[in-house]
Amino acid sequence: MSTDNLSTDNQTEAHPVGHRHRDMSQFVVVGVLVAVGLFAIISTWDVVAGFAKSDPLGPRAFPRFIGIGCLVLAAILAWRTLAGDVPEEDGGEDVDLTMRADWATVGKLVAIVLVNVALVSFLGWAITGALLFAGTTYVLGSRTPVRDLIIGAVLSVGSFYAFYVGLGVPIPPGILDGIL
Amino acid sequence: MDAWQGLMEGFATALTPMNLLFACIGVLLGTAVGVLPGIGPAMTVALLLPITYNVEPASAFIMFAGIYYGGMYGGSTTSILLNTPGESSSVITALEGNKMAKAGRAAQALATAAIGSFVAGSIGTALIVAFAPTIATAAVQLGAPSYFAIMMLALVAVTAVLGSSKLRGFISLFLGLAIGLVGADLLTGQNRMTLGVPLLSDGIDIVVVAVAIFAVGEALWVAAHLRRRPLEVIPVGRPWMGKEDWKRSWMPWLRGTAFGFPFGALPAGGAELPTFLSYVTEKKLTKHPEEFGKGAIEGVAGPEAANNASAAGTLVPMLSLGLPTNATAAIMLAAMAGYGIQPGPALFEENGDLVWALIASLFIGNALLLILNLPLAPVWARLLRTPRPYLYAGILFFASLGAYAVNLQWFDLLLLLVLGLLGLLMRRFGLPVLPMIIAVILGPRLEYQLRQALQLSSGDWSTLWSEPVAIIVYICMALIFIVPLVMKRVRGTGTGPDAAGSTAAESPDGR
Amino acid sequence: MSIVVAYMPSPEGEAALDAAIAEAKLRGLRVVVVNATKGDALVDTHYASAEGILSLDQRLADCGVEHEIVRPMGADLSDLVLEAAENAAAELLVVGLRRRTPVGKLVLGSVSQRLLLDATIPVLAIHAKAGGRHAS
Numbered sequence: 001m002s003t004d005n006l007s008t009d010n011q012t013e014a015h016p017v018g019h020r021h022r023d024m025s026q027f028v029v030v031g032v033l034v035a036v037g038l039f040a041i042i043s044t045w046d047v048v049a050g051f052a053k054s055d056p057l058g059p060r061a062f063p064r065f066i067g068i069g070c071l072v073l074a075a076i077l078a079w080r081t082l083a084g085d086v087p088e089e090d091g092g093e094d095v096d097l098t099m100r101a102d103w104a105t106v107g108k109l110v111a112i113v114l115v116n117v118a119l120v121s122f123l124g125w126a127i128t129g130a131l132l133f134a135g136t137t138y139v140l141g142s143r144t145p146v147r148d149l150i151i152g153a154v155l156s157v158g159s160f161y162a163f164y165v166g167l168g169v170p171i172p173p174g175i176l177d178g179i180l
Numbered sequence: 181m182d183a184w185q186g187l188m189e190g191f192a193t194a195l196t197p198m199n200l201l202f203a204c205i206g207v208l209l210g211t212a213v214g215v216l217p218g219i220g221p222a223m224t225v226a227l228l229l230p231i232t233y234n235v236e237p238a239s240a241f242i243m244f245a246g247i248y249y250g251g252m253y254g255g256s257t258t259s260i261l262l263n264t265p266g267e268s269s270s271v272i273t274a275l276e277g278n279k280m281a282k283a284g285r286a287a288q289a290l291a292t293a294a295i296g297s298f299v300a301g302s303i304g305t306a307l308i309v310a311f312a313p314t315i316a317t318a319a320v321q322l323g324a325p326s327y328f329a330i331m332m333l334a335l336v337a338v339t340a341v342l343g344s345s346k347l348r349g350f351i352s353l354f355l356g357l358a359i360g361l362v363g364a365d366l367l368t369g370q371n372r373m374t375l376g377v378p379l380l381s382d383g384i385d386i387v388v389v390a391v392a393i394f395a396v397g398e399a400l401w402v403a404a405h406l407r408r409r410p411l412e413v414i415p416v417g418r419p420w421m422g423k424e425d426w427k428r429s430w431m432p433w434l435r436g437t438a439f440g441f442p443f444g445a446l447p448a449g450g451a452e453l454p455t456f457l458s459y460v461t462e463k464k465l466t467k468h469p470e471e472f473g474k475g476a477i478e479g480v481a482g483p484e485a486a487n488n489a490s491a492a493g494t495l496v497p498m499l500s501l502g503l504p505t506n507a508t509a510a511i512m513l514a515a516m517a518g519y520g521i522q523p524g525p526a527l528f529e530e531n532g533d534l535v536w537a538l539i540a541s542l543f544i545g546n547a548l549l550l551i552l553n554l555p556l557a558p559v560w561a562r563l564l565r566t567p568r569p570y571l572y573a574g575i576l577f578f579a580s581l582g583a584y585a586v587n588l589q590w591f592d593l594l595l596l597l598v599l600g601l602l603g604l605l606m607r608r609f610g611l612p613v614l615p616m617i618i619a620v621i622l623g624p625r626l627e628y629q630l631r632q633a634l635q636l637s638s639g640d641w642s643t644l645w646s647e648p649v650a651i652i653v654y655i656c657m658a659l660i661f662i663v664p665l666v667m668k669r670v671r672g673t674g675t676g677p678d679a680a681g682s683t684a685a686e687s688p689d690g691r
Numbered sequence: 692m693s694i695v696v697a698y699m700p701s702p703e704g705e706a707a708l709d710a711a712i713a714e715a716k717l718r719g720l721r722v723v724v725v726n727a728t729k730g731d732a733l734v735d736t737h738y739a740s741a742e743g744i745l746s747l748d749q750r751l752a753d754c755g756v757e758h759e760i761v762r763p764m765g766a767d768l769s770d771l772v773l774e775a776a777e778n779a780a781a782e783l784l785v786v787g788l789r790r791r792t793p794v795g796k797l798v799l800g801s802v803s804q805r806l807l808l809d810a811t812i813p814v815l816a817i818h819a820k821a822g823g824r825h826a827s
């Protein structure tokens with residue numbers, strides 16, 4: 001609940017006054033780069049270089065190049081971050097960066113998607129799709145769960161048949177086998 | 181095949197009732213997603229990739245082409261009525277367009293944008309017909325070294341020219357290359373970066389990557405910023421223009437087209453620079469300089485035409501070389517690969533009927549956009565009232581559906597989430613989306629061309645610059661890095677509209 | 692003490708505002724105009740524009756009533772209005788009603804209905820006049 005006067009002084013931490021501020025959260029990106037870089041190098045370490053002499057470069061060179069690239073970029077980003085380089089968040093057309101980021105909502109969405117991942121094989125898309133839709137609308141602020149569940153059910157059952165009849169892709173019916 | 185004959189056959193394919201229907205669906209859907217916040221043509225084409233399982237290639241590409249042009253059109257509607265440019269290419273249109281709308285001339289602003297888009301799109305498509313087959317014919321002769329160089333140029337240009345931070349562009353690029361590596365190696369069939377998971381041997385499906393980065397990443401990012409003060413939309417009736425407006429618009433349309441097309445055809449020319457150049461030119465040439473900054477129609481007509489001409493130009497490298505230079509083109513190429521069609525210089529020869537149907541449908545889509553959209557403007561404005569919970573729940577739903585339909589495995593849904601979180605991370609830390617998507621698509625082909633070139637030369641690296649085209653391309657690549665440095669020295673401090681130009685360059689269109 | 696009116700730029704909102712002004716003159720109270728939004732869409736036609744707020748302010752001043760305009764944003768509109776009423780120590784809440792079929796009410800829900808049920812102070816419910824907004 002914020003009122004007009006609140007939204008103006010609600011500047012996020014990402015847009016600091018002056019350049020002294022360091023955005024240490026960028027080390028998340030550094031971490032991702034290091035992880036991806038090391039993974040690219042290590043996981044292809046024992047790939048057999050090839051049976052033919054006709055492949056001078058072999059299957060290992062490219063992953064190594066990319067891996068080293070990632071590590072170098074990680075180092076540069078770490079250095080730039082410590083020097084006070086601040087990322088420019090993506091404003092997009094539907095995001096107001098002056099509002100504080102609400103990571104709890106993101107966490108809840110991730111949880112709902114994970115539930116879908118866990119249950120889709122057993123319950124089938126027709127059911128988990130409806131739950132996914134209703135759950136995400138609820139987390140995103142809708143307060144009409146019954147209506148959302150009905151819309152979700154229409155969408156998921158509809159997409160089940162659309163894929164089956166229209167595209168020839170048989171989505172597994174899961175627990176509803178024989179009913180759908 | 182002769183271009184004219186090919187085009188006529190293309191029209192014959194595109195004008196069947198079924199394909200006309202696909203074209204209509206495409207332009208309507210494209211306009212809708214162009215208007216809607218948070219969704220763009222790239223994401224929409226990505227979400228629609230499952231239709232390639234059963235729909236004929238020609239029909240699918242006719243629809244994708246409609247979405248592509250429709251998205252441009254929808255973006256300009258939003259920027260005029262709301263002053264929030266959806267796509268970065270609409271930033272300049274918003275400058276004068278929104279001022280016009282505020283001054284009660286929304287109908288004229290929308291009309292000049294729509295008709296200008298039609299003019300530019302039609303001329304641009306005609307230029308595709310003129311140039312793309314010729315370039316393709318020339319490019320067929322190129323060997324692996326030249327082709328490797330051209331792909332490198334596309335990657336480097338997209339990364340270094342667009343976007344505000346080269347470092348972040350390259351981070352995006354390398355993460356994309358790494359994603360492209362996952363799976364069996366093309367030449368030896370050995371698994372790389374798969375962690376022994378058999379489902380990863382085929383690589384990460386481009387549907388999953390594209391949908392995750394565009395759709396899931398965006399939905400999560402918006403979820404982190406769910407509430408915001410509503411914007412003021414300017415009420416609009418049916419767009420129309422008076423005689424005076426026509427007189428003031430037609431030259432800017434043509435000049436805008438002349439700016440837009442060549443930039444679009446260049447790798448990473450983008451739409452930001454030509455729209456900006458068109459704006460500056462119109463400001464200089466206008467007989468009504470006092471109106472600029474208060475809603476001058478030339479300032480809408482020119483940039484909007486430039487924007488659409490650039491969109492048409494983008495299709496030249498895509499169709500003639502298999503090089504994507506924007507996100508939507510990248511995903512359309514992925515769709516081609518899904519059909520087993522090899523994008524590249526041979527496309528015109530091997531799949532001529534498909535390419536010509538696609539080009540013909542661009543003409544048709546353009547005309548449809550004009551006919552359908554002039555009366556529909558008030559309907560599009562209503563779309564802006566869609567509540568975010570439904571919009572983004574819908575996006576997540578269809579993203580999950582699309583990813584699940586690839587292999588009907590829960591594993592792809594997990595991948596979707598992981599890559600979606602990567603997409604969120606990229607938005608939070610200002611990493612541009614475009615270099616990653618293009619790297620995922622071009623990376624494997626790049627490696628293949630390089631290894632093939634070295635195979636032919638038995639490991640002699642000098643083969644890479646053994647062809648004249650390759651040398652020219654490497655020089656261009658060097659220029660990409662040198663020119664901005666020189667420009668910086670020469671130019672000194674920027675002026676008024678320059679600031680708008682730099683905002684335009686900050687967000688490469690990825691939505 | 693004050694009168695709180697749930698306002699939006701629509702016939703029923705204007706009707707509620709007119710009633711609130713009339714009531715405020717009668718009782719010699721100040722008017723608190725609440726124009727709330729969920730803030731969950733790019734455009735909300737029930738949320739007055741900056742220009743609309745200015746002319747609203749002018750109109751209230753012309754009527755000679757002491758007034759205040761608040762524009763809260765949150766997930767639940769009726770909660771926002773009730774909260775504003777509490778903050779303003781309101782003795783009367785004025786809401787405009789839209790004609791809706793029972794089915795429409797079931798599907799879409801109703802902010803005014805929630806207000807009628809949840810308010811702890813007297814509520815004055817006004818229907819929009821058929822002829823639209825009338826001068827005050």
